[in-house]
Amino acid sequence: MANLKDIRNRINSVSSTMQITNAMKMVSAAKLNRAQDAITAMRPYSNKLTELLQSLSTAGEEGSNEFAQEREVQNVLIIPISSNRGLAGAFNTNIVKAVQALTETEFADKSIDLLAIGSKAADVLAKTQNILNTNTEIFDKLSFEEVAEIAEELMDDFLNEEYDKIIFVYNRFINAATQEVMTEQFLPIVQKETVEEEQESELDYIYEPGREQIINELIPKSLKTQLFKALRDSVAAEHGARMTAMHKATDNAEEMKDELTLSYNKARQASITNEILEIVGGAEALNN
Secondary structure, eight states, X not given: OOOXXXXXXXXXXXXXXXXXXHHHHHHHHHHHHHXXXXXXXXXXXXXXXXXXXXXXXXXXXXXXXXXXXXOOOOEEEEEEXXXXXXXXXXXXXXXXXXXXXXXXXXXXXXXXXXXXXXXXXXXXXXXXXXXXXXXXXXXXXXXXXXXXXXXXXXXXXXHTTSOSEEEEEEEEEEETTEEEEEEEEEESOOOOOOOOHHHXXXXXXXXXXXXXXXXXXXXXXXXXXXXXXXXXXXXXXXXXXXXXXXXXXXXXXHHHHXXXXXXXXXXHHHHHHHHHHHHHHHHHHHHO
């Protein structure tokens, strides 16, 4: 059994760890509230904009929309969205696994480049994949303007036929304890499949000033919003994952502290018992 000093040092160490993890949990909880409010407010607008865009693209003449052009897929750009910090459970690991699954199955025979957002997934994927660039600063002050610049570069790459398909891989925020890994196609625009007659009547839009002008203005805005939503989703999911991970770490540290305290009390009791036995034994020796 370890001596009392060693156990006492371990108790102090676990207590310090527990204070740190509990503080990190509280910080993540505060950040999660803001991030959750932001993505919850944005989703209805983003989803409706995407739905409208898909309907406009589907309703138009085939080949009229350059961002919806389907080409033979040879060059693929995958954008893994992870975090710059760890201690968030399986948040970053799930992104790495999803990207590896894409490269080994669906795009196994394609030319694949990665544009990483967040350093954690990039550090792992760089060992096996070609990473063009890693953007770690965007999370410092996430704004639509900065995201729009990235989206414009991606749109230019697609129009210049540098890539035939661009894919996002990110964590979608569901709640504080649950995140869903999403593999979302950015370009070409995913068009709706055949629509039932009942749904067609609901999507019978009247275009003013004109369909072509609306599409030309709507598509870039929709694509920028799609990327911005993915990043906001990832931020909220990260804080939720870290809060949950730190909550579990705090509980585990508290459990370990209780076990160490029990071991300390047992060791102390055994030590006191041995001292009493030695005193009694010495007294008996003197009497004899």
